[in-house]
Amino acid sequence: MPHHPMGRVGHADLRLCSGPVPHYREIVQLGGALVEYMVDELGTAETLRKFSDPIWFEAMASAMGFEWQFSGATTVTLRAVSEALRGKEESVGIWIVGGKGEKAKTKDALPEELREPDAVTTKVDSALVQDGYSIYFHAVAYDEKMRWAVINQGMNVEEKLARRYHWSWEGGGYLNDVEEIAGRKESAVLDLQARASERARETILDVVKDEPPKRIVYKILSLRKRPGQKTLADYGLGGCIKVEYMPFQFRIPKKVNEEALRIAKDAENFVDLIKTPGMGPATVRGLAFLASLVYGAPVSWKDPVKYTYAFGTKAGKPWMVERKRMLEAAEFLRSAVEESRLGEKTKKAALRRLSSIVTRSS
Structure with missing residues (x-):
């Protein structure tokens, strides 16, 4: 092709x-x-x-x-x-x-x-x-x-x-x-396609290829269990954002598609990874949190307008x-x-x- x-x-x-x-x-x-x-x-x-x-x-x-x-x-x-x-x-x-x-x-x-x-x-x-x-x-x-x-x-x-x-x-x-x-x-948009998110994409691909899917899911869901730490704003990475209702893109997901992570192990690049069946917004968002909060890879939260x-x-x-x-x-x-x-x-x-x-x- x-x-x-x-x-x-x-x-x-x-x-x-x-x-x-x-x-x-x-x-x-x-x-x-x-x-x-x-x-x-x-x-x-x-x-x-x-x-x-x-x-x-x-x-x-x-x-x-x-x-x-x-x-x-x-x-x-x-x-x-x-x-x-x-x-x-x-x-x-x-x-x-x-x-x-x-x-x-x-x-x-x-x-x-x-x-x-x-x-x-x-x-x-x-x-x-x-x-x-x-x-x-x-x-x-x-x-x-x-x-x-x-x-x-x-x-x-x-x-x-x-x-x-x-x-x-x-x-x-x-x-x-x-x-x-x-x-x-x-005010803020999760933008993993941005050039500023390049290191986060590399980190996500490495993590998905190298770590067992069950462990990745555990790490992402564990972020929700920290007392009082549910969003990027709580981690001090989005504190300038004032909202009455927390948009979904600021929430650590409650569910992550483990099967999609298993299939994505064969991905050769990030585009292959997102083409994986079941690799939806919640799982991608969870991986973005993991890359940023655990591995220190910056993620762009700037609206690409x-x-x-x-x-x-x-x-x-x-x-x-x-x-x-x-x-x-x-x-x-x-x-x-x-x-x-x-x-x-x-x-x-x-x-x-x-x-x-x-x-x-x-």
């Missing part, structure tokens, strides 16, 4: 929303027209790069009728584009698979070459980056040369927020710090710090709408929405 270098290039935080989407048929038509124009003008590789860019994706979702802060900007946009391309994938050159629930299980729908990056990107977002969001939406866009973009979306039920994660086939590897992440900055939404404009709407890129995206999409064969009503509505992006980004 060929190696597929990759990088997670961004994520965005969004408000959870529910209910039917008005004018869904128009959204499907518009989404299809935008993607076909992008492929005609830019080619499939550059179109996939746009899907993996949070700002470009945000602009496209806005053009299709979604405010920046709603979770439907991800789920409905991708569903609509996928529906628009159905039956035309070969002629357009882009395939999109995935969705919510059962549709998020993309393995059988993907070519063999894409199954590993598909699985590992989602495992990184769910187990290595523990930020309080549970992945509930997963989609993959790809072309015939097996270039791809992955978009995951996680849900924080407590705060009624969703967070979007973008990946690309290009550069960086599975474990890196090359993200262009957008959204609300969390690189740009945020800023508030305070006259209209009370947010604008993104990366205004130049948003303007470029909006102007390109304006051309796409104007040159499309869409009805005048649909065109005018999309152009009006794109104008609002330009106004608040200027």
